[in-house]
Amino acid sequence: MNKDIQKIAADFLLALKMQQQPDNHLAKISALPRHILFQELDSEQQKKTFWINCYNAFFLHLRRNKRVDKPAIYREKLCRIAGQTFSLDEIEHGILRRYRAKLAFGYLPNLFVPKIIRQLAVKRIDARIHFALNCGAISCPPIAFYSVEKLDQQLDWASESFLKNETNILPEKQEIHFSRLGYWYLGDFGGRKGIRQMVQHYLGVDTNSYRIVFKDYNWDEDLNNFAEA
Known part of the structure; x- marks a missing residue:
């Protein structure tokens, strides 16, 4: 069942x-x-x-x-x-x-x-769910089909893909420009320290001393944003 x-x-x-x-x-x-x-x-x-x-x-x-x-x-x-x-x-x-x-x-x-x-x-x-849930806006992560057997791998893929596309790292300014999702759900991510750790884990960049700037969210509608299979 x-x-x-x-x-x-x-x-x-x-x-x-x-x-x-x-x-x-x-x-x-x-x-x-x-x-x-x-x-x-x-x-x-x-x-x-x-x-x-x-x-x-x-x-x-x-x-x-x-x-x-x-x-x-x-x-x-x-x-x-x-x-x-x-x-x-x-x-x-x-x-x-x-x-x-x-x-x-x-x-x-x-x-x-x-x-x-x-x-x-x-x-x-699990903060990774924020990279899986889609509310029809351009800034939302794409929709994927999740399965029990591959869930962790899929959520890791979704997180890495979203961060690569939506995160800007500015070494000259010592800044991380991160999705507004991180601001709205800061506690889910473990605070700013957790966001830095997530960026380092998925993007391989040491941002321990970087300041986090939360980007504006694009609410323009996109109801066809499916991840590529």
């Missing part, structure tokens, strides 16, 4: 990539027994894989097919999964970020989340 629940989410996302009507996929994901979410998503890899694919699929569906605009697309409970309705914010900040408060830079928990969100949430925040 584990492969089935993951396949349902991936097939839903694939239908949107191919610009096919997703009604059949929506029905399948909605009809999943609720206990399957607890029974089959019993590891960090399984949780992250399923919810990343679901987030990206539902965002595309709601924006492209239903024309839901911001901020309603994030806040309203419009994602029906296993008979339960979730908002995109609940999937991202509740489940994948372990119920962090949305506007607290990753440092404070949200104390008012539903019980089911607490039960489904990951045990540990």
Whole structure:
């Protein structure tokens, strides 16, 4: 059954990539027994894989097919999964970020989340998810299809690719120009020290003494930003 629940989410996302009507996929994901979410998503890899694919699929569906605009697309409970309705914010900040408060830079928990969100949430925040979730803007990372077996490798690839494309290192100024994602979710990244370590890990540049400058985010819409296979 584990492969089935993951396949349902991936097939839903694939239908949107191919610009096919997703009604059949929506029905399948909605009809999943609720206990399957607890029974089959019993590891960090399984949780992250399923919810990343679901987030990206539902965002595309709601924006492209239903024309839901911001901020309603994030806040309203419009994602029906296993008979339960979730908002995109609940999937991202509740489940994948372990119920962090949305506007607290990753440092404070949200104390008012539903019980089911607490039960489904990951045990540990993985900052790499920020290079996997796509909200339809040009500055967002591209959409990929994540699998349980290759998740760590895929998240590493997504992180390295995003940092190579979006990070500017200026040795003459001793500055790192980093995505605005690092500012919004600073706690997830382990603060500025964590960002420097991430840059060194993925880009191989020692930036220990560099000042971090957060870049502006380009919110122009791009609903077809899929990673190359």
